[in-house]
Amino acid sequence: MSTIPDLEALRALGPAQQPTYPDTAALEASVAKLRTMPPLVFAGECDELKDKVAAVARGEAFMLMGGDCAETFAGVTADNVRNKLRVLLQMAVVLTYAASVPVVKVGRIAGQYAKPRSSDFETREGVTLPAYRGDAVNGYDFTEASRVPDPQRLVDVYHSSAATLNLVRAFVTGGYADLRQVHTWNTDFVRESPVGQRYELVAAEIARALTFMQAIGADPDEFHRVDFHTCHEGLVLDYEHAMTRIDSRTGTPYDVSGHFVWIGERTRQLDGAHVELFRHIRNPIGVKLGPSTTPDDALALAARLNPDNEPGRLTFITRFGAGKIRDGLPHLVEKVAASGIDVAWVCDPMHGNTFEASSGYKTRRFDDVIDEVQGFFDVHRSLGTWPGGVHVELTGDDVTECVGGGDNLEEVDLSHRYESVCDPRLNRVQSLELAFLVAEMLRQA
Ligand SMILES: O=C[C@H](O)[C@H](O)COP(=O)(O)O
Numbered sequence: 034m035s036t037i038p039d040l041e042a043l044r045a046l047g048p049a050q051q052p053t054y055p056d057t058a059a060l061e062a063s064v065a066k067l068r069t070m071p072p073l074v075f076a077g078e079c080d081e082l083k084d085k086v087a088a089v090a091r092g093e094a095f096m097l098m099g100g101d102c103a104e105t106f107a108g109v110t111a112d113n114v115r116n117k118l119r120v121l122l123q124m125a126v127v128l129t130y131a132a133s134v135p136v137v138k139v140g141r142i143a144g145q146y147a148k149p150r151s152s153d154f155e156t157r158e159g160v161t162l163p164a165y166r167g168d169a170v171n172g173y174d175f176t177e178a179s180r181v182p183d184p185q186r187l188v189d190v191y192h193s194s195a196a197t198l199n200l201v202r203a204f205v206t207g208g209y210a211d212l213r214q215v216h217t218w219n220t221d222f223v224r225e226s227p228v229g230q231r232y233e234l235v236a237a238e239i240a241r242a243l244t245f246m247q248a249i250g251a252d253p254d255e256f257h258r259v260d261f262h263t264c265h266e267g268l269v270l271d272y273e274h275a276m277t278r279i280d281s282r283t284g285t286p287y288d289v290s291g292h293f294v295w296i297g298e299r300t301r302q303l304d305g306a307h308v309e310l311f312r313h314i315r316n317p318i319g320v321k322l323g324p325s326t327t328p329d330d331a332l333a334l335a336a337r338l339n340p341d342n343e344p345g346r347l348t349f350i351t352r353f354g355a356g357k358i359r360d361g362l363p364h365l366v367e368k369v370a371a372s373g374i375d376v377a378w379v380c381d382p383m384h385g386n387t388f389e390a391s392s393g394y395k396t397r398r399f400d401d402v403i404d405e406v407q408g409f410f411d412v413h414r415s416l417g418t419w420p421g422g423v424h425v426e427l428t429g430d431d432v433t434e435c436v437g438g439g440d441n442l443e444e445v446d447l448s449h450r451y452e453s454v455c456d457p458r459l460n461r462v463q464s465l466e467l468a469f470l471v472a473e474m475l476r477q478a
Pocket residue numbers: 102148149150151152384455456
């Protein structure tokens with residue numbers, strides 16, 4: 034499978050959830066422009082992540098995937114990127130320290146700009162317009178002009194991803210993510226919260242351990258940088274196809290728009306265009322599996338996407354909902370495991386737990402999120418399989434989008450600071466709380 038499928042052939046398959054561009058010449062110009070742009074990530078980096086995912090599948094590591102539901106172009110600022118990275122680093126420290134398991138860190142960042150929607154339209158006060166599909170496609174403003182799909186935005190995705198990734202790379206290699214900085218990540222409002230104080234204790238123990246290791250001759254440079262990778266949903270095929278290149282080392286295709294790409298719940302049709310593109314690329318890939326997934330669906334997806342059963346290639350990201358996971362997940366895991374399929378299991382406890390508050394805001398209950406992760410751990414424990422990771426929507430800021438958590442946010446609080454343009458994210462305190470609770474589950478796993 035060393036070829037890139039033809040874009041026209043993919044389009045002919047009638048891919049779900051694609052924008053309908055009024056100006057097709059402009060679309061072709063954007064695609065042509067993107068084909069000339071340098072890769073955002075290297076194929077070799079994708080392979081490194083694939084090796085790490087293989088360790089997750091073997092039960093030797095835990096994967097933390099997290100970031101915005103939908104990144105925005107306006108959100109490409111130093112503060113915003115740093116805050117997201119900081120909360121992910123804090124979570125990773127908690128998970129690693131509490132469970133003594135290596136944590137594979139993957140940001141939903143530098144490419145997460147396109148959204149599948151449950152409806153093609155949105156109605157506000159009697160006015161109906163095309164739905165917002167992410168900054169990759171159209172504008173969030175509720176006007177007719179802004180909601181028209183604009184292919185120039187695909188080129189803007191590239192530049193926004195490049196700017197974000199450049200900063201992420203500087204942070205993770207330039208000293209900010211140095212383990213000896215564990216204390217300094219615990220800043221401002223979080224530091225004063227109960228979970229921040231709990232983090233402070235962990236940080237103090239880590240600092241002591243690092244001092245000890247340095248004293249016995251360990252190389253301090255070992256702590257200087259962290260491995261961090263990027264992921265996003267590979268939704269808009271014009272973009273992902275334009276960013277798919279033949280790797281000069283191996284002669285095989287990689288989607289160089291991000292290290293890890295996944296197929297969403299709404300686009301995982303076995304004969305669909307997304308599966309067709311993804312089965313050709315050599316990145317580590319994921320597929321979201323919702324509660325309607327049958328064991329045979331999972332087997333068929335694995336056979337098509339990873340026919341050689343390559344370790345680390347495939348991750349199943351389950352998103353059943355807290356009320357369904359304990360009944361729905363066992364059949365899937367059982368059959369996949371019995372078939373000898375090499376896969377990493379990751380829990381997305383967000384997308385099965387969304388509801389609309391009476392005020393109209395989309396939200397999620399922190400307790401439902403935790404309950405789904407607990408159900409995921411319980412199912413894997415009872416089957417003797419490894420709960421390989423969590424995939425969460427979060428932000429490094431003090432937003433009010435999900436209810437519950439230690440601050441006990443209520444539905445009336447949502448309007449205070451609701452900034453997501455799509456799904457509700459855990460704020461920084463809620464994210465750290467989740468990390469401590471998951472660390473406890475991991476310790477027992
Ligand atoms: O993030 C994902 C999807 O875009 C989202 O869950 C769908 O949301 P919608 O039902 O508001 O379209």
